[in-house]
Amino acid sequence: MDFIFVMTSEAAKIFVDYLAGNGLSMTPQRKVIVETFLETKGHFSAEELLALVQKTVPEVGQATVYRTLKLLVDSGLAESHDFGCGVALYEHSYGHEHHDHLVCTRCQKKVEVVDESIEKRQEILARKNGYVLTNHRMMLFGLCPACQKLRDKEEAES
Amino acid sequence: MDFIFVMTSEAAKIFVDYLAGNGLSMTPQRKVIVETFLETKGHFSAEELLALVQKTVPEVGQATVYRTLKLLVDSGLAESHDFGCGVALYEHSYGHEHHDHLVCTRCQKKVEVVDESIEKRQEILARKNGYVLTNHRMMLFGLCPACQKLRDKEEAES
DNA sequence: AATAGGATGAAAATGGATTTCATTTTCGTC
DNA sequence: GACGAAAATGAAATCCATTTTCATCCTATT
Ligand SMILES: [Zn+2]
Ligand SMILES: [Zn+2]
Ligand SMILES: [Zn+2]
Ligand SMILES: [Zn+2]
Incomplete structure (x- = not known):
């Protein structure tokens, strides 16, 4: 090489x-x-x-x-x-930038999300318990728009 | 049996x-x-x-x-x-009740936490992206009070 | 180019979790 | 109570992503 x-x-x-x-x-x-x-x-x-x-x-x-x-x-x-x-x-x-994920449980489609007020609240939660926060993981699971439609169609058929 | x-x-x-x-x-x-x-x-x-x-x-x-x-x-x-x-x-x-976790990265001590405003914001985040939220995972990592002391002691010694 | 410590790839090992399969159990039916 | 189909079990085998081993090769420095 x-x-x-x-x-x-x-x-x-x-x-x-x-x-x-x-x-x-x-x-x-x-x-x-x-x-x-x-x-x-x-x-x-x-x-x-x-x-x-x-x-x-x-x-x-x-x-x-x-x-x-x-x-x-x-x-x-x-x-x-x-x-x-x-x-x-x-x-x-x-x-x-730091972000968390919103993941479709059906097709795995991932959206990157951030919410400043959540990030602040996480700090507060940690501090309230005496912890020094170093990092976090947040993952939201749900059905994406496309998969909602697919599911509705399937339900209508059955 | x-x-x-x-x-x-x-x-x-x-x-x-x-x-x-x-x-x-x-x-x-x-x-x-x-x-x-x-x-x-x-x-x-x-x-x-x-x-x-x-x-x-x-x-x-x-x-x-x-x-x-x-x-x-x-x-x-x-x-x-x-x-x-x-x-x-x-x-x-x-x-x-549903809760998330605050975990010590050193001794694994776990505290169960909930913050209603975070839970609400998660809903909003999902909806804003057209997802129907079904569940979520949130894990906060940090140093617990005891481990902070231990770490400080170690640092003083070295 | 010699050398020492890194780096590499093939293959083996790891380890949590799942599957296989021969053998038991369960439970509704006689 | 015995029967039999379907389900459940345990031991062992298997899975599978990731890590480790180890013999060989490469890199950086002299
Ligand atoms: Zn975040
Ligand atoms: Zn989807
Ligand atoms: Zn929560
Ligand atoms: Zn700790």
């Missing part, structure tokens, strides 16, 4: 700095994984990322993707979520 | 009704598992429940505990939570 290590985006720089700051080195595998990651949108699993990476460099191993995904999370570029579907899903966190 | 099927608590009745309503039968195993479950407090894993059950009836198998725990969840008596510790933890949900 013969790569030129040029990664110019802000996010890429953060990753490079993270590696340098932790005595880790940039490698062809890490480069292609991070580049591929940076091109993704939305929420995806490690397996999905692996498949994308292998379109470019088929010999990258899954263990390396898992390992690099961990580095991405630690460097603050990625965030991992458990939506209850059995696999961890990742998403960008650099340049993405 | 020779059991007398007397389960008098409200919760036990709900379970019995759930079984009847679904063409399932009460069995000695289900009985001891449910009784043991009803005696627990707080949050516990399937393995922990299995251990408790086996103190009374050693020959109960783990698969049966997993299976019965699922029935307990379906019947509305139990709730399962993923606190990120690698195993599902269960808790009573009959006679327990």
